[in-house]
Each structure stands twice: as C-alpha cells, then as structure tokens.
Amino acid sequence: MSGNKVDIKVVLLGKSYAGKTCLVERYLHERFNGETVPYQNTIGAAFGAKKVDVNGKKIVLGIWDTAGSERYESMSRIYYRNAKAAILCFDLTDKSSFDRIRFWIGELQTHEEACKIYICATKKDIIDADPNTRDVNEKEAQALAKDVMAELYETSSKTGENINELFMAIAQYYLETVKTTEVKEDMIYLNEVKKRLPCSCKST
C-alpha cells in the first residue's frame, strides 16, 4: 500500500485491551475472532487500508492501529502525526481505559491540532447483555466528548454495531472540510498566509 494512495490518515489510540484491533478487524475484514482467539496485543502499530464510497466519491482510508502500551508512548507521534482523524477508544467495562483517553486528547491538542477527534466506546454488546458490567457513566462520556468537540460512538466489534457509521462519518467529514477549506483558502489567502505558516511547519 503506497502512502500517496491514502486520502485520510486515521489513527486509533487508547489503552491496550480497549478493543482497537478488534474494531479495525471488524471494519476491514468484517470478522471478530474475540471468542475463539486469545488476546493478542499489538506490537508497535499495524497498518491497514480501505476504499470507501462517499456520495459517489472513492476515498482511501489509511488506518493505523497502535499498541497503546506505555513504552511506546514517547514514540507515538510517528503514528499520529498528520492524522486527519483519531479514534480514541475506551472499553465501556473498564473505567481506567476511559481515564486514559484524556491523555491522548491532550497529546493531540498540543501536537496535532488539525486532527479531528472521535471518541469510541467499545464492547457495547457486553453491557447490552449485562448492564451491570458498565463501568463508564454515559453522561460522563458525553460530557467529555462535548468538551473537546468530539463525536461519541458506542460500538461493538462483536455485532458490528455502529462501526461502519463511525468510519463513514470520518470520511464524510473529511470530504466536507476539504471542500470548505479549499474555498476558504482562496478567500482568505492574503491576510491569513502569514499566520498559517508556523502551523504548517509544526506538522512536518
């Protein structure tokens, strides 16, 4: 997969075991092995791509599934740099994974301003089956999402619930913003150019 064929770089971040790999597996390959295969933590990061059709336009999503372990934290920039969208995953049955996404929000806000944040609450099937397993308050999750102007999705990689919707939203948002920024750029080119420069340096 060549880099220049990718239109949107999407990165998944979040505590290990939060369900990132399963989410990507479900989206790319429409499968869920969670029941049969024991947990396999991701090493470094894994790359996958998918072509989607948005309103007749073909767009390639380049998806980076990261490990989420602390030892790669200092190097995580190489994975999220220039990402257009970040999916911050937390496990609905594990509060500590929710607390962890604040860290990633901070990272992205300082280093990747242009990256749109999506918060993804995973393993919905588990709390659907047994509401007692819920460990993260719904309101709290919504509040955080609102706070950082992120969209919140509750997904299940087991049933596939909401997963296509999540990636579709990413693709659509990208298409819309590409259009508007193109137009904007033409209009505000003269007075904005100086302000924009430091920004673009930052992201290279």
Place this chain on the structure above:
Amino acid sequence: MSDLKEAEHQNTSESSDQGEFLEENAPGESENPMLIASDSYENLNYEILDGTSTAQRQTPNTESNETSTGEESNNEEQTETANDVAKKKQEIVPVEEDHDDVNSEHWRSQSKHIFILSEAGKPIYSRHGSEDKLVTIMGVMQALVSFVGDAKDSLRCMIAGDHKFVFLVRDHLLLVGVSSGMDSTHQILLQLTYVYNQVISVLTQSTLCKIFKQRRNYDLRRMLSGAEKFFDNLINLMDSEPGLLLGAVRCLPLDGSVREIIAQSIVQHAKIKDLVFGLIITNNQLIALVRIKKYYLHPMDLHLIMNLVNASESFKTAESWTPLCLPKFDSSGFLQAHISYLDDSCNTCLLLLTVDRESFFTLSDCKSKIKERLLKYNALRAISDSLQKTAYGIQQCGINDLRHFLYKSKSTAQYTSPELEAPYVTQKEKDRLFGLYKYLHHRIHTSGRPLKILFHVGPYETLLGWVTQGFELYAVFGPLVTKTSAIHAVNKLLRWIKREEDRLFILNSVTF
C-alpha cells in the same frame, strides 16, 4: 544426571590431539560472513563477567580448575556466604502463607525458573507463577545479592540440593535463574544474558537506566506490559533451540541459486537510504540477510528478532511498523522495523530495519516488489517446499551408528543439525538429548585445558565433542562406538557437510 557424572569418571577421555580433518576446509566456512562470528562460549561469559562490575573472585576458580569434572566444579564456587544464606532461604520459604505460588507443587516442580526483579527488589517477571505472588521470594533474592554485595563481593551462584541459583546484575536489574536440569552455571548465565537483552530490546538500555535513575522504586512491569510473552517464548526457545546455546543461527536448507535470487530481490527492491538490514526468516531459521556494508548482525540480535516474530501473532494480520532495539547492534536506540509476511500461510516473514521512522510507505512498496519478484522466480514456492519436507535425516549422512549431531561453523556463526528421529521423539527424550548436548558443550568449553576432543561414554549413548579453529561439532552415537570409529565417523560427517554446505549454510554475505 548423576548417572552421567559417575559414568564419566571412568568413561571420558579428553585430548588435545587433532583429528585428521584439515582445518582450512571447515565446512560452512566463509571469508565473507554476514553475521558477526559469534563469540565462543568463553568470550561471551568473559563479557558477562566484565559487565558485572564488582569482585570476580570465583572466576579464577572455574578457569583454573584442572580436573574439570563438569558440574562438580560449580560446587566449589559456593562461597561460605552463599552457603549460609542458602540455608537461611530454605528456612524462610516454608513459613510463607500456603496460598502462595511458592508452595504449590506445580510451581516447585518446574525444572527451570527465571526471575527478573529491580535493584530495589520489586518483582518484574517470573517464568512460572505470577510475579505478584512471588514478592517475598524475590525480596529474599534481592537481600542475598545486596548482602553479598555489601561485602564488596558479588553473588554469582549457589547450590541448594540439586538446584542451581545463578545471579546476574545488570543496569538496575537483577536476573536470577534457577535450574534443576543439565544447565551449567555458565549456561544459565548465558540464558540470563539473553533475557536481559530481551528487556533492552523492547526498552533500550538508555531508557532502562533513565527510568531507574529517576525512580529507584519504579514498577517496570508498566513499561513491559505486553512483552511478557517475549520472555516466555525466549525462555522456551532456549530449552529447545540449540542455536542460542551455540551462538549460531540455523538456515533454511535451500539451493544456492534460490538463495541468490532471494537475496538479490531484497537488494534490488529495498536499496533505500537508511535501511540497515533486510532479512527473511521462517520458523526460527534464516532464509536471507542483506546488510549495509559497514554493519553486521550479531547472532544474539538475530535470535531476538526471531523471538519477536515467533511470539507475535499480530504481525500475521497486518503490516506492522514497530520500534526495535538490537542490543548488540546499538543498545541505546531503536531501529524502526517494517514487519510483514510474504505468504498467505504466514510462514515467511520479511523484516526491513531502518533508522528512518518516516519510511513506512516506502518500505511497504519495497515489500510488494520483493514479494512480486519472489513469486515470479518461484522462490516462495521453494521456501515452502523446503519447510514442508524435513530438512534432512541422519540416514542421509550415511554414517553408521551416528544418531544426531550439531555442527557449528564458527566464522559464519551458523549451525546445522539433522531432524530429530527415534529415539528422540518424545518430549522427555528430546529434553534428554538436549541435556547431553548441554553437558558436552559445558565440558568442552569450561575445562582447564583447552580441549579439542572429548569422548564420553554414557549409559545410553556415546558422545563426541570436537572443537577447532573453524568449527564446533557435537555428535551423539549409539552406546557401543569406540573412540577410533567415532573419530573416523565424524571425519566422514565433515566431508558430507562440506558437500552439502551450499544448501545448509549462507556462505555469501550480500550487501546493499
């Protein structure tokens, strides 16, 4: 084990005479190797000793031990202090609460334990049981080491019953190996060094030191979470794969011409700035290695790479991009590794190691092109064919009474050995055979005199060890073989290996 020891007094002959084989012709030798000619066993240990700063009182003991009757020499390493504390330890353990792992029969019956703890005594890893429940025993280990350390001495080994305890202190870490098997003290030390290098491989030495300098009490498990399987896998590997003991790598048997095609595919399509090593491995065997001219790969690093691939299912689902430190190459920094499988059945793994962290997509393209070329020339087919059929059986060597052997070519740091066949097919027999090799290896490397040939008659088989400038050979015969016929047989074997060397070894080092 004690059988072996007893028998050995009457039945071992050591000699420094040469066999008839001409050394210049050592099979698998190469003037142009791609791996660092691996340190012989002694060098490796010398290095370990250098690493452990303080007093090295015990070293001369082992080295100058003229009689060198194997395991017994270790008993002499026992210092008074070690004896005392060993006793103390035995008293302490039974007092522990009984739900503790330490008291479970299962835990106690494991033939090998490996522990990692911090200088402050915090548990980091245990091969068996959960390190959490082993806080007490690790505390004792830490106390032992610091107790002896306080006396400006260093605790290297102690013997309690038929258990050997071996200690290695490195960069704020304390590694402890406990074995009731055939491993010698030196061999356990070598295993601990591998485990230490595995830590470095996921963290780098500089990070490790930085962490503990900032907080002596740091719980390193946080940094190693997810890496436990690398340790488990590595320790298992050391009990089944002789390459780690020999400091040598096994190559997948392939025709020289196929090897050439594979290496050239990497050269042609991955000649990228900042790419340091390109290699293809399968099932703990090396298929091809291409390197930048000025850098060589150390077999120890290569074993860690194989371990990484072996222990990670996650590379099978997607192209991966991960930091990886090769301790022998550069313990202070990470290389970035592009890792992917070339075949659908996920046997053949390509690794492209670079210093450019931004080159994922470039390397991803390289991978596609390499794969294309390998398909075009049927090389992937040749690899899977070779994997499917057994490498070679001992019969193919055509030598009566020879049951099995390990042959290491020193200059290329590669080794070869036939498939295991009856009687070495059950796990118990396989372990016993490996135990014999460990014994032979230990004897030939730690004798006072520089041994060249060691002939040993055991109860079930006869062993011949032969070390020269160019090679190390460990051969296992049926029990009735005489020394003369064994020497005659290994000479014949060497000629056979020589004839097969193109297929069994990678003799040409290919560079970008």
